[in-house]
Structure formats: C-alpha cells, structure tokens
Amino acid sequence: MAEQVGEAARLGFDELYRRDFRALAALAYGLSGSRAAAEELAQEAFLAAHRRWDEISRYDDPGAWLRRVVVNQSVSGVRRRIAERRALARLGSQRVLPSVLPDEDEEVWAAVRALPQRQAQVVALFYVDDRSVGDIARILECAEGTVKAHLHAARQALVRKLGNELKEDDQ
C-alpha cells in the first residue's frame, strides 16, 4: 500500500509550528483564561506531536489533531493550573500574570468558560479559530449535528449571560 504523505510531512514540524503555534495559543487562552497557561498548553501539544511525529506527519490534517489536544487540555482545570504554574515558575516569580484582554472581551471569554466544556470548545473553535461546523466535527470527532446543537445551546446561554442580541443568519 502506498504510504500516505500528509500535510505535516510536506510542511515539516518546524513549519507547522510556525504556522499554527499562535493560533493554538489563542484557542487555549480563550478556553483556559490564562495567557501564560495558553503558551504552555500550546507547547505541550506540539511536544506531544513531536513525540508521535512519525504518525502525526502522515495525517491529512495534523492541525486538527493539535487542536483536539489543545481544546481538551485547556478545559481541564488541573492541566490549566499546572501549565500556569510552570509558566510562572519559568518567569521566576509567584506573581499572577495580568490579563491582557480588554475588559469587554475578558467578559466574553469568562462567559464562554462557564459553559459546559463541549459548548465552550465549539465556540472557541468557531469564533477564535474560524473553523466551520464540519471542521469542528472532525476536530472533536463527533457529528456535525452535535456541533450545531452545542453551538446553538452555547449561543442561547451567551445571549442570556452577556445580553447581546442574536442574529441567526450569521453562521
């Protein structure tokens, strides 16, 4: 059987890192609430990819695998705290890094993080990573209908929480 050559194999690990690292960090930031933890979580995902590079490099969409790892780990409270502690330790400080988001955006992501985990992941992938419902379904390994249901429920909850109106035609 011919060996499948995936996108990652064409890009190489370094190029994939340069292309996707910040996007993964942004995803992790929204879901974890900590910029310091986000950087560590993104790095962990790439280190995990590096450990399995022979396998990952054959995937058609290694970015989906990386995103799956990041969104799963970012919603883990323990993982988030460990990542943040490691980041703080690396800075040689016990200070808590301040948020760098404007208050109104911090409010949005705090509301997203208060959603059930799957809904929060779907919202982050849709609005931060600009992924389609189909993409998100592949990343989270679930049906598109499930993604739509999570997205709908999340939007309804966020409307109640944030007080913004919802235009359903913007999909």
Add this chain to the structure above:
Amino acid sequence: MNAPVDLHTRLRSAGKSLHRAVEPIPVDEPPSVPSGGRLPRRTLLAAAAVVLVVAAVVGAAVALRADREDRVSNDPDAVPFLIFDSPPKGLPISGGVTLPLEVEGEPGTNLSLTLYDVDGKDLAVMTSEDRATDDPAEPEDPEHPVTVRGKQGAFEDTGILGRSVSWTEAEGVEVAVYSRTLTQEQLVTTASAATGEPTALEPGPLAAAGATPRKVGAVGGLTTAGMALPNRAVGHVVGYQGPEGADVAAVATITATPDEVAVLRWFAGATTMRKVRGHDGSIGSQTSVNQVSVGDGDTTEAQETTSWTVTWEESPGIYALVMMTNVTEEELLALVDDIRPATRAERSQIAAATLTDDEHSGTASEESEVSESALVEAPEGARPIFSGEFDAGGTWLLYLDHDQLCADLNLGATSGGSCGAIPDAPHATAIHAEVVTFVYGVAPEGTIYTAPDGMVAPTLVDGKLSPLFFGVPIEPGRPVPSEIKFYGGAGDVIARMPVRT
C-alpha cells in the same frame, strides 16, 4: 467604547483580541524537545516553591513512604481527625486526605527546608534535589540577576516567603535562601559564604566577623496538602473551599517534631507564640499580592489575599495547623475553639466527597512533570465522585454538575462525555471513546461491589448523602458488559441491571 450589540460580532471581536494577545509570542524557533520528549526542566526550585505556596486545598497530597523512629505513631488512626464544628463562613468541605499516602517508585525531586536565626533575623535555605533528572535545567534570564558563589542567580522580592536569592549549586541541585527580614545584599552575602555539600549547604555569616547562623529547625522533605507539611508526616488534612477557590481553609493534624514545626510555622508566617485551646501554639498571617488587570486591561493593580495560620501541639508529638484566607485573627481563633474530632460517619462522608488519593496525588516535582493522573478533574463548580485511569492510558471521571450526573472520558486527543438527570432509580449507562468504555449510574441500595468490578459509593450533595453511584471502567480488549451485577454484603447478587448505551 460600547460593546457590539450582536453576539456573533462580539464573539468574533473577542476572538481577534485573543489573537492579538498571543502575537508577541515568538515562533521563529520551535521548542527544543529533549530526549524522551519531556518538557525541559526549568528552575525546579522555583516551580516547587510556587506549587507549595499556591497549592489548592482539595486533597492534593503526597507523603513519601518512610518510617521514623522518633514519630509518636505511624498509624493515622492514632492521630485525631479534626474538623471545624460547622463549616467556616459556609465553606463546604472540598476533600480530605490521610497521610502519608503511598507513592510507588522513587520520587524525582526532594525539597528540603532548613530555618536559621542569624543576628535575630530569619533565614531559610530551600534545596531542591532532582534525583532522576535526565534533562539539564535550562539557563534563564532572570529579571534581577545576581552573582552567587560564582554562578548566576536570581533575586526576587515578590514572594510570599519574603525576599529570595536562588541559584543552581550543582547539576540537579537548586538552592534558594529566603528571608522576610534580610536585605538582598545580606542574602547574597550569607549565600556566598555558605559551606558544605551542595545538598546540605550551611549559610555563612552576614559579615566577615559576624555570627554563624543558628539552625532553628529543618524539614527533610516538604509536600503540600493545602499547606506545606513534612512529607513523612502521619495524620489527616481536611480542606474547605468556596466557589472559584476564592476562600479556602484547611485543618491538618499531623505527627511532627519540634524541629519540623518550627519550619512550618515560619513557612506559614505563624510565628507569634500564644496559647491555643490551652496548648502551646502560635499564630500569624501572610499576604500574597497578585497583579490583576483593571480598566482597559493595560493597567494592573495589586490585589492582596491574607491567610492566617494557627498551630498548636494538640498532644505530645501531634500538632494541629489551621489555615484560612480572608479571615481576621479573632475569627480564626473562635473557629479553632470549636474544632472537634470528626465522627466516623463524617470521615466516611469526607472520603466519599474526595477524589481517590492515588488519582489526586502529585508532589511538587511531579507537578512539573504533569502526571497524567493529575488530569482527572471535574469542571469548575462540579463535584467529582470517582475518577481513575485506564491501564491502557486515558482517564475516566464521574461527577455531579449541578443536578446532573456526568461521565467524561479523556484519552488526550480524544474525549467523550455524557450528562443527564440523576436517576431516581438504579440504572446503568455506557459511554465509549475509541477502544475504552465506562459504565456508570446509580446502584441499588445495599450494593457493596459490582461485576465487572468497579467503584461504588455515595457522595455529598448539599450536605446529604446522595444515592449510591457506581462506575465501571472497561479496558480495551475486555467485552462491554450487557448488564451489571450488583452484590450485597453477603456476597449475593441483589440486582442485575442492563447497560444502556
């Protein structure tokens, strides 16, 4: 500027903010991946200190297997299991652990702390010995570099333990000197004049003709169970924690030597001696300062959290330590007056409300290694019931999220989960992720164990025992059962329940 009215616009705008926030992260060089694929070790000592100081109160405890001849007892049942008579400020119990917990294998890092008196001022030497390193520490660029013993070190003045100077003394050995009273120059002086083996440095005098620091106490190994404790202590810790972890409290009763207690008192800032419950004790507070964003997010302001700690010798060789945040000295002492031993039923309830010890354990050094077992945690606001790891890797978790019974599987790159109303009658549900399955639900009253083998226990809901929940992890290669058998105390099958998927 007013927020966009439309939700989609607002979410997309908030998403762009995240991208702007991570733009400064350099991506020119991919991370160097050490052999074995582990994250590079960076300043183990700093990591350990941070972990000790900011430790969560929820039973994240580890004590190492060790026996000491000078202990009053190695039997936790011989140590009182003390709790607040009623939850302080309504804080619910978040968990409890019995010390020591057994940890398989050799721990990677030992963290020791020795306390000195030097010219009437405090001085502590913390040593982190990495016994299992195969990844050298990475050099860093400290914000306040200093030269110590011919090596580059770092000065910090923001820590809860006071000012510090830290450096790498030898491969795998990081040392820091702390003081709440000495200056940066004095710390560098005493560190530079230190003598002895890298793992047992004795600090030098503050001046050429000055007195040698006098040893006050030492703890050969530190762990954290809501507060810094000797990792060989025997006893109990009960944690209390409010929403978001804003308010926490802990009650610990442990065996310890006066040497060790001196260090613990200094660590907690509880250095004012006084009578507590009629026993010799001490009390004190420490304040941590966090920078929080205000206004447009570009500016920050300091936010202080003060925690009070009181310690006393409950009986010869057995010490109690009580810590609580956002409380006054008088309030804490009043709470301590009402501390009492937990009843057997209360101990059972606390155990049921706690993640199993093995699954929740993690030493400071293991934190930096990110033990997979530490990844089992319920969402914020949820109450964990059981959790564990599959032999083949990955974790399972059963928890209560408000009025719903939920189960999660996490295999790293794959996860699965399900939530539903708490059944009012016995039932069994299965969820799957890749090749693993988890069966869970409500067991019939009187159930002691299940087949296939799993876990059965109630938990606390609003202070009352819940129905009997059960969870059965099914490893890859094992058949997914069509039914669960529930066994009673006499070993008889009291019910069979079909598994719904």
